[in-house]
């Protein structure tokens with residue numbers, strides 16, 4: 002019997018503690034996989050990513066294939082200003098990308114501060130599968146990617162450059178995240194066998210300091226997957242998320258029996274308790290429990306997420322603080 006099952010059974014049989022353990026653990030000692038897959042993604046662009054992930058699963062691909070190829074659709078959309086090479090640059094004019102993946106067994110791969118590659122999420126997966134490491138950054142990550150068959154793509158998008166040039170006139174640098182300049186995509190999925198995986202990819206905060214890396218490629222901050230419990234991902238001001246190890250916090254709360262939406266809410270609340278001026282910030286968490294239950298919660302209104310399950314594909318708005 003796996004360690005966790007023993008632990009759940011023990012907790013489930015000890016009076017007061019049993020109340021804190023969710024029904025699925027009390028009933029069976031293990032969690033029951035959903036009857037059909039459940040895929041979640043952050044923001045409106047999550048719908049396209051979900052459709053792709055769903056198709057990958059329907060075609061017999063595994064859940065890791067699904068979350069990698071799902072978010073790659075958004076990376077490939079050069080009209081997207083917050084993910085992939087269409088993203089807004091840093092304050093020096095460089096579009097630098099961060100991405101990570103984690104699978105059911107907790108294996109993880111990540112790249113940060115990479116330029117000139119269309120699909121950092123695929124490189125992150127390769128780091129996981131082909132190296133003994135979890136995270137490669139900057140020049141080293143780029144060299145490793147080239148040496149491992151990833152083709153560089155150098156592109157300049159005149160509209161994005163013009164916007165950046167305009168910004169340099171004032172250089173009113175504020176690490177402000179609002180609905181216009183963020184929208185990382187995080188994707189979480191569980192298949193009908195109960196296998197989980199997650200991915201996260203972003204161009205990060207617009208006009209960030211060159212070299213800045215946010216939460217998105219950091220396992221435990223922008224993404225965390227634990228096959229025994231569930232998965233979570235984050236979007237919004239990465240610094241706020243990193244400080245509380247946000248996604249890991251959400252998953253650990255689910256492990257203790259907290260429902261997914263409530264786990265996301267408590268993570269946001271923890272951020273709120275620690276900061277005074279959050280007026281210009283947004284943070285959103287998305288959580289998927291291994292039995293397919295899911296939830297989301299954000300600091301402020303406007304955080305949407307895509308859900309795909311037996312009922313189809315749809316966009317929902319998260320609950321949020323007042």
Ligand code: ASP
Nearest residue numbers: 183184185205215237239
């Ligand atoms: N979390 C991302 C970052 O801080 C930005 C975002 O989600 O909008 O880089």
